Amino acid sequence: MRNMSMTCPLEEQQSSHPDAKVILPSQAPPPPTNAALKSYMYAPESLPPRQDPLLHFIVNLLMRDGKRATAERYIANMMGHMGKLTNTDPLPLVYEAVELAKPVLRMQSRKQGGKTMQVPIPLNERQSTRRAIMWIIEASRRRADRDISRRLAVEMLAVLEGNSSVLSRKDEQHKIGTINRANASVRI
Template sequence: MRDNKSLKHNNPQPDGRYHSLLVSRLINQIMVDGKKSIAVSIVYKALDALAIEDASGDMKEKRRLTLEKFERAIKNVTPEQEVRSRRVGGATYQVPVPIRHSRAESLALRWLINSARSRSGKPMPTLLTEEITNAYNESGPAFKKKEDMHRMAQANRAFAHFSWAARN
């Protein structure tokens, strides 16, 4: 069993092009079998395609606008509450609890990637661009997943008084 020491989290470094931790985390979640250069290529191609949609001014301005659009898309897909199963007195309740920011962001990235991977017929950078655009416009499967999670939390808010048991 683990001693009562705090765990050291391995925080990723900001990516080289956009200097963003969020883009770096997206790259790490896209990565399969340790092939980071392929993941970097996919993410940068997807974000470049977003920049082309916005086609304006110089390169720095394009990157800034692209990063803002990406961050807004992630914010639109980031959940604020989730439900956790808690067993109280022989019954199992779905208890709505607030989510830590890091977990919420991870869920948003995961949903975005999974919804892009679930589609087929196009290269991954194109699919990722479409999913980011959908999330920015508050539509698509990733946004629907967030809405479903919030709907579930709202439906079970009667059990919120069990949240003391859900914070484990």
């Protein structure tokens, strides 16, 4: 029989890292250090928009004349403004704002006989996300501020607070769809 020395993985880990401390489930974790406190300031070089699909989508819809770096800088600055205004991580706020602004359907006109009818058509996830982002961008363009990133940040926060024109536009769309739901069976 071979003689095997059995060592605990925890002991090996402690011996390899002399200043590492093991925290048992019954113990309270140590207070966070200054390095562990997270700053919610984003800069163009610290925020990689290509990694997050929603931010990538917003960049693509905001981009004009193929200037992706400019659109990425606007989004990074928007995230920084949102972080300053709310003092929280802005990425979940962006997701929540877009989710609140998403419409479920769109209306399409169909001429049948001598009259035109509005036919409600359901939107898939990508279509509703795109429409919500476009509505937010359009509403931010109507704001008075000169800086586009600040306008976008304020508009996203207005959607979250419930006092944005985007939400009234979504409600109006759904109201028209509800009124014309009898036309849903009409073939387009």
